[in-house]
Amino acid sequence: MTPTAALSHAFLGEAVPLVGGTVPAPPKEIRLTFTEAIEPSFSGIDLTTGDGGAIATGPAVVDPGNDRQLVLALPTLAPGRYRVRWHVVSVDTHRTEGEYSFTVGP
C-alpha cells in the first residue's frame, strides 16, 4: 500500500477569460489551468454562443510548456456571451468536467 506521487482529480484552478467575467476585446484563446497534469488525448474544450450556437474551432491542446494548461485557439468572436464546456482526464485517470460563461464587450 505505497502511496504514489500527489496525483488526483484535476480541478480548474484558473481560467482566461475569467469564469463569469467580461473582456473588453475578443480573446485570442481560452487557457484553462488545472490543479494536476492532464492527458491530452482525453481532454477538450467546446465553445458555444450563449444560446448554444456552435462555434468552429480547432481542437484544444495541452501547452507543451505546462502540462496543466489546456488551450483552445479562437476565431474572432463578436461581442456577446459565450459558454465554455471542458473535460479533462488527469494523468492518474480521474475525469473531471465543468462549464462556465464569459462575455465579450462591445
Next chain:
Amino acid sequence: MFAANSHLGARLAIATALTILPTAGTFAHGFAGSRFFPATIVIDDPFVADELSLPTISNQKTETDPSVVQTDISGELSKRITSEFGLSIGYGWTHLDQAGPPHNPNGFQNLEITPKYQFLLNGPHEAVASVGVITEVGNTGARRVGALPFATYSPTFYFGKGAGDLPEALNWARPFALTGTIGYSITSSKKTTSPVIDPDTGMVSLAVDHVSSTINYGFAVEYSNFYLRANVHDFGLPEWVNRLTPLVEFNFVTPVTDRYGEKTVGTINPGIIWSGQSMQFGIEAIIPTTKASGKNIGIIAQLHFYLDDIFPNTIGRPLLGY
C-alpha cells in the same frame, strides 16, 4: 456517517488504466458532472467510493441532571468492489463522563457494515442515488455505553442533487446542493433486559427496555465556493476560501410507534468543510432540535481521506473492473 449513527443509536438505544478505460477516465469520489460533493460528516454520502473517515470525534453534554457528557471517536473505511457497488465498515468508541452507575464507562459501539449500490449518476443534472443496508452487528459493542445486544438492519435510500442546472438568471443559487438519506431500522429483537440493583435493599431485579423500529432521515444543504469559482463567477478569492463548503446537516430518528414513550430525536449541524486534493477536514456544531434530544450544544469534527486520489493504482480503485 458512522459516528452520528452510533451517537443516535446509543441514545435510542495511471496510463495502464487509461488504455483499458472504455470512456476515458473515471469520476470516483463525490463527482456528478461539474459537481463535487464533499463527504458530509453526520449523514451518509450518496456515492460509492474509496475513502477513509478517520477520525470522527464528537463531544456533547447529552444529559443535564445528572450530568452526562458523551465523547465518541470513530472511523469508517469505504471500499468499491465494482464501480457501482461498495462496502463500508465502521467502528466507534464511546466515553460517558457521568457520576454513574456505571461511573465514567468506556466501550465500543457495535460494528457497522454497509453494502451500498449506486444505481444513478447523471452528470448534466448533477444527480446521484444509491441504496444500501446499514447493518449494525449485535453484541460487538459494550452494553454499558448503549450498544445493543442484537443486530439492527436499516435499508436506506441515499441521494444527492446539485443546482447547477438552474438557469443562468439564478446563477447565485447554482452552487447549492442537497444530499440526503432516508432509512427504516429494524432490530432483530424488540427488547433488552439488564440487571438493576436497588440501592436501598440491595435486591437485584431485571429492567426491560423496549426498542422500537425507527425511521432515520437526514439531509444536508451545502454551498460550494469551489463550484462558484469554477462554474459561475471567479471573484478572485484566496484559494483556501474557494475550497470551503459551508453546510447545514439535519439528522433525525423517529420511532415508528410511541408505545414505549420514545420520541423523535434529532440535531441540526451547521458547519464548514475544507476540501483539498486528497483529503478534507470538516467541523460542525451539534444542536439538539427536540425536547427528547437534549438541551446542550456539542461539536463534531472529521478528517476524511480520498483513497482513490492517494492510492489511484492500488486500494483506491475498484477490486473488480474499473
